[in-house]
Amino acid sequence: MPKGKGAKGTKVTLQTAKKAVRITQDGRRRLTLSKMGIITFPQCLFKLTNVDELDLSRNLIQKLPENIGSFSSLRWLDLHSNKLESLPESIGNLVGLTHLNLSNNDLTSAGLPYSLGSLTNLKSLNLGLNQLDTLPPSMAGLDNLKELGLFDNRFTKLPEFVKELRNLNKVNTRRNPLSYAQGESEETLKEKSEPEEEVYLVHESSLCRKCFKRCKEQNEGFSRGGGGGGGDGDMCEEKRMRTYKGLMVPNSVAAVNQDVWRIRKVEHMQVK
Incomplete structure (x- = not known):
């Protein structure tokens, strides 16, 4: 068994986290803790108030802490491929976020908080590979959203507000049991959807x-x-x-x- 890893998963210390911080090409501070077998969100990360980007993807995290919203410095958050079933209401306090990846989790529509609509600076939101069949109506306020991933979910009909998002130019709705009796709205969405090509x-x-x-x-x-x-x-x-x-x-x-x-x-x- 790897050092620091037990029944409760890998324990991340503040020292370990600090050593994992890297400066990106555009000058941002990125903390990458991907594929480490983490089960519980490391509370020590809240002491890294100058981190701009956080990658906790491909772990075993089942729940985000209620105070996740206090991580106010974040602009980019990647939580794809974990075990999340819901998000805390405080996630809406991360108003600086421009990119949020929640794909490949166990999220249900009931687990998406109304506060998602407060993330008005979001440009990219990935909710693919979950168990969603609807979205919070508050998301109609995400006017800066450019890319939305909804693939591999349970949508039979998409919310009307999706086609009204003025800056949205890419929507991925593949592999959903969508009904095509949605008239003009479906055609409008189809124009924004990614092409089905698999050979380039x-x-x-x-x-x-x-x-x-x-x-x-x-x-x-x-x-x-x-x-x-x-x-x-x-x-x-x-x-x-x-x-x-x-x-x-x-x-x-x-x-x-x-x-x-x-x-x-x-x-x-x-x-x-």
């Missing part, structure tokens, strides 16, 4: 002029049954790759699919 290719518009010209020549040469136009030159990593109209150079995820397309293309030409 570099579009021709993303290439520099030289690379685009080379890829185009290669594509035309392949269409004529040749090996592709142009020599090696100083072309980027895209050289020697099979290309198709509008879609240039697959990444590693799409490589297998691209090979399948190439084989089919060659077989089609041989049949002719």
Whole structure:
């Protein structure tokens, strides 16, 4: 059993926490205590009043302390992949928060406090992978919210206020039992939702002029049954790759699919 870890989980001391603080590239003080087997929120953290970002993700925390709202310096809080079933009302006192990640917990709608609507500086809120079927109506006041994660929950219908959040431009509602008989509101939300693509290719518009010209020549040469136009030159990593109209150079995820397309293309030409 690791040192400091017992039936009550890993014990985090103030000294341990201080040593774990790092300065981010933008000058913020981040405390990372992820994947440490922590069960109880370390009370010693409240003495670190100058910490801007706190990462307690991938632990076993079941409950946040009632005085969590006194951690007023926080701007970024990551609690994803814990065992949380509810949030204390005082979380609404963390008015400086811009990013809050609560995904992959055991949160229910009854466990979300009305005070969530007080976090008016939030830009990103992730509530995915929980047991939610509705949201507190107070969240209609989150005017600065840009990204909202609601994936893998139990929503059959989303609150009307979601489509009214004026700065919201990304909503992830995948894998919910949503009813599509919501008329215009559903269409409005759909426009903001993330695309369902799982294969990503570099579009021709993303290439520099030289690379685009080379890829185009290669594509035309392949269409004529040749090996592709142009020599090696100083072309980027895209050289020697099979290309198709509008879609240039697959990444590693799409490589297998691209090979399948190439084989089919060659077989089609041989049949002719």
